[in-house]
Amino acid sequence: MSTRVCTGKKVIVVGAGLAGTEAAWQVAEAGVAVTLVEMRPVRCSPAHHSSDFAELVCSNSFGALSSDRAAGLLQEELRRLGSLVIGTADRHAVPAGGALAVDRGRYSAALTEALDQHPLVTIERREQRQLPADDVITVLATGPLTSEPLAEDLRLFTGRADCHFFDAASPIVHGESIDLNVAFRASRYDKGDADYINCPMDQEQYLAFRQALLEAEQAELKDFDKEEAKFFEGCLPIEELARRGEDTMRYGPLKPIGLWDPRWGDVNDLDVRRAKRAYGVVQLRQEDKDGRLWNLVGFQTNLKWGEQKRVLQMIPGLEKAEFVRFGVMHRNTFLESPQLLEPTLQFRSRSRLLAAGQITGTEGYAAAVAGGWLAGTNAARLALGMAPIALPLTTMSGALTHFVSEAPTAKFQPMPPNFGLMPELPERIRDKRARYGAYRDRALADLEMIHSQDSQPLAV
Secondary structure, eight states, rough: OOOOEEEEEEEEEEOOOOHHHHHHHHHTTTTTTEEEEEEEESOSSSOSSSSTTTTTSSSSEEEEEETHHHHHHHHHHHHHHHHHHHHHHHHHHOOOEEEEEEEEEHHHHHHHHHHOOTTTTTEEOOOSSSOOOTSSEEEOOOOOOHHHHHHHHHHHHHOOOEEEEEEEEOEEEGGGGGTTSSSSSEEGGGOOOOOOOEEEEOOHHHHHHHHHHSSBOOOSSSSGGGGGEEEEEEEEHHHHHHTTTTTTGGGGGOOOTOOGGGGGOTTTHHHHHHHOOOSEEEEEEEOOOTSSSEEEEOOOOOBOHHHHHHHTTTTOTTTTTTEOOOOEEEEEEEEGGTTTOTTTTTTTEEEEEEOOOGGGGSHHHHHHHHHHHHHHHHHHOOOOOTTTOOOOOTTTHHHHHHHHHHHSTTTTBOOOGGGGOOOOSSSOOOOOOHHHHHHHHHHHHHHHGGGGOOOBBOOO
C-alpha cells in the first residue's frame, strides 16, 4: 500500500465492476483519495445477483492460463502490473483445466472487503445519474449495463448514439444433481486434472436436442426489437448457434474432440474409438471452491426459464438437474470509442474524464481489468500532476487499448484479446505455439517500458 497521500484533487470512479474495482484500487494505491460509486443494491441491474464488487456474470473463467495464449498473456501482464483483481482471482481459483476460473462468491467478497478497508477509498452506494462536473477527475466504468439516465447524459455529452448488442449468461446447476453414471470427469486432451464434467451425446440425442432448441420459446427482448439486436460473436446464445446449422454446436461448445470416458474402453484402440466416441459433448465447469455449483460452458441463452429446464434436461446426465440460476439475456452498451478516446483512455474532448472496461468496446474479464488498471493509473497521475501513460502496442494490454481508440469506426464492435491485434514479429515463425511464445516474450519485455515513461509534471 502506498505511503504517500495526495492532498489535492480527488478522483471519482463510477461503477464497481471489474474495471471500476481495479481502477479504484490503483488510484488509492497511488496515494490519491478516491470515491467509488456503485448503484447496487440501491438499483439492481438485469444480470447481477449480488451487491459485491466485480461480480462475474456470464462465466467464472478468465480464460486460458498459459501465457502463450491471448487471455493468459493479458493475465500475466496484469500480475506484473500489480493488479488487485487478477491477484485475488489467483487466490480464489477453482480447478478448470488450463483456465483461470474462480469461486465467484468468495472472490467478489474478497475484493469488496479489500476496497472497503482501504483508508483512501470512500464507497457510495447510489446511482450516478449524470457525468460529474468537468473539473472532477472521473473514471467511467459502468460497463455494458450502464443505467439509462447516465447513458442518456453520456449520449448528450458525446453527441453520438450508443452502440448496443445483446449478451447472455449461462445456467448453473447443483453438482449433486448431475448423473455421473452417464457424465464423466475429464479435461480436453487430458490437459491438467479432470476438471470438467462432460455429458456425451450420440447423434440421435444431439439432433433431438438441437431440434428442441430450435422450437423452444424465447423470452421477449424488452430493450429493443429483435430486428435491432446485435449478437456479439464471442457470446452467442446456444439457440442462435443451433439456428446457424446442424453441426455448428459440434464445432463450438459441444465439440467432442479430445474428450474420452475410460468406461468406453481403450482410447488407443481405433475400432473402439470409432464405435464409442461421442457425437457431441456438453461441458460443465466448476463455479465454486467446493464443487457444488457447475456452469454449462457456452450455454448463454435467451430461452424462457421453463423452456430452459425442459430442453437442458434432455442432455444426458442432466435429466434431473437442479438449476441454481437460469440463463439470462441483457442489453450491452458500449461507446464508439475510436471517435472518442485516446490510447490513455481519456476522452479527447475532456481530458479529466476516462473510460474503462466493456463500455469502451473490449470484451472479456481480463480485458476489463486491463482497462481499469490503465484508467485508474492515469486518473491518479492526473491528480498527482503527472502526464498519463499509454501501454506499449506490443503488449496485449496496449494492443487492446490502442484498438478501441484507433479502430476503423464504420463497423466498430467489441474485441476480445487476441494476437491479431499486436504488431507482427520481425521474423515470421511458422509454428503457431512458438509464434505466440515469441509474442509473449516481446510483450513482457516491453511491459517494463512503462516504468521509464516520462513522468514530467502536467498542468491539470
